[in-house]
Amino acid sequence: xxxxxxxxxxxxxxxxxxxxxxxxxxxxxxxxxxxxxxxxxxxxxxxxxxxxxxxxxxxxxxxxxxxxxxxxxxxxxxxxxxxxxxxxxxxxxxxxxxxxxxxxxxxxxxxxxxxxxxxxxxxxxxxxxxxxxxxxxxxxxxxxxxxxxxxxxxxxxxxxxxxxxxxxxxxxxxxxxxxxxxxxxxxxxxxxxxxxxxxxxxxxxxxxxxxxxxxxxxxxxxxxxxxxxxxxxxxxxxxxxxxxxxxxxxxxxxxxxxxxxxxxxxxxxxxxxxxxxxxxxxxxxxxxxxxxxxxxxxxxxxxxxxxxxxxxxxxxxxxxxxxxxxx
Ligand SMILES: C[S@@+](CC[C@H](N)C(=O)[O-])C[C@H]1O[C@@H](n2cnc3c(N)ncnc32)[C@H](O)[C@@H]1O
Numbered sequence: 001x002x003x004x005x006x007x008x009x010x011x012x013x014x015x016x017x018x019x020x021x022x023x024x025x026x027x028x029x030x031x032x033x034x035x036x037x038x039x040x041x042x043x044x045x046x047x048x049x050x051x052x053x054x055x056x057x058x059x060x061x062x063x064x065x066x067x068x069x070x071x072x073x074x075x076x077x078x079x080x081x082x083x084x085x086x087x088x089x090x091x092x093x094x095x096x097x098x099x100x101x102x103x104x105x106x107x108x109x110x111x112x113x114x115x116x117x118x119x120x121x122x123x124x125x126x127x128x129x130x131x132x133x134x135x136x137x138x139x140x141x142x143x144x145x146x147x148x149x150x151x152x153x154x155x156x157x158x159x160x161x162x163x164x165x166x167x168x169x170x171x172x173x174x175x176x177x178x179x180x181x182x183x184x185x186x187x188x189x190x191x192x193x194x195x196x197x198x199x200x201x202x203x204x205x206x207x208x209x210x211x212x213x214x215x216x217x218x219x220x221x222x223x224x225x226x227x228x229x230x231x232x233x234x235x236x237x238x239x240x241x242x243x244x245x246x247x248x249x250x251x252x253x254x255x256x257x258x259x260x261x262x263x264x265x266x267x268x269x270x271x272x273x274x275x276x277x278x279x280x281x282x283x284x285x286x287x288x289x290x291x292x293x294x295x296x297x298x299x300x301x302x303x304x305x306x307x308x309x310x311x312x313x314x315x316x317x318x319x320x321x322x323x324x325x326x327x
């Protein structure tokens with residue numbers, strides 16, 4: 001972020017300069033960016049990276065000037081703020097992002113983050129980061145977060161109708177298909193970009209669902225094919241939220257073509273299997289279960305066992321109770 005702002009300053013100040021480069025860089029560093037992390041080591045690394053980025057931007061001449069005129073007191077400005085060691089111009093703040101009491105403003109143009117993805121029961125901590133980051137933005141400010149896909153598609157603890165009513169979601173890039181490629185993590189993730197403003201019903205969320213192909217890794221790019229560039233209107237998102245099917249909307253659009261979606265919409269008119277299961281008092285389970293013997297604990301068979309033909313042994317032929325003609 002510092003590099004981007006420094007580059008923007010350079011482009012805008014090619015001829016006439018309101019301030020020297022050293023002054024400008026220091027101002028960007030101390031006034032325009034803030035970072036928060038709970039972990040003191042992560043904070044120290046961030047501060048160190050900022051010092052390196054600062055000096056990468058300065059020529060030896062600027063460094064001299066920086067030393068003499070710009071920085072008062074110690075040569076390097078203090079960046080790290082903690083509750084035990086508060087400083088006047090906090091840049092990197094060691095603290096809890098989810099608590100309100102941090103010494104940062106709440107009128108940022110941009111909040112970017114790669115929050116932790118820990119699930120606590122049904123709740124994902126990343127969901128709280130998404131909600132909290134909107135609170136740090138000025139009206140019209142932009143939030144951009146890398147989040148676990150579970151908070152989009154799980155049944156509970158997800159970005160719900162309240163979220164889609166409060167902020168304007170501009171884009172969702174669903175990276176679930178890259179789960180084994182990105183970060184070596186098995187967690188699917190997505191990028192969320194939103195604006196802190198109440199959305200109009202006419203808006204649409206750009207929903208991009210790139211799929212892994214054999215070129216991606218070699219070329220280091222993620223190609224988003226035209227068929228994977230979808231749109232979800234704000235109206236459809238809110239309607240789906242009211243009908244408790246917002247999560248399935250994202251899942252269906254992830255793999256489905258418009259024809260698949262139309263087919264699924266027709267199926268929606270029929271009763272659900274889960275409703276019948278409740279009525280019939282059926283139990284769900286994974287794999288193959290020996291069902292009719294009440295005394296045998298059902299066991300889930302692995303696919304390899306099934307293929308190898310090692311079926312569970314039974315005293316009784318399971319088909320004997322059926323009236324099947326034998327000749
Ligand atoms: C996935 S890492 C991202 C690290 C770094 N920001 C980056 O993008 O490389 C998540 C970070 O969130 C920090 N973290 C966890 N809970 C936090 C909280 N409540 N407030 C602030 N930071 C937190 C962790 O210490 C960790 O450094």
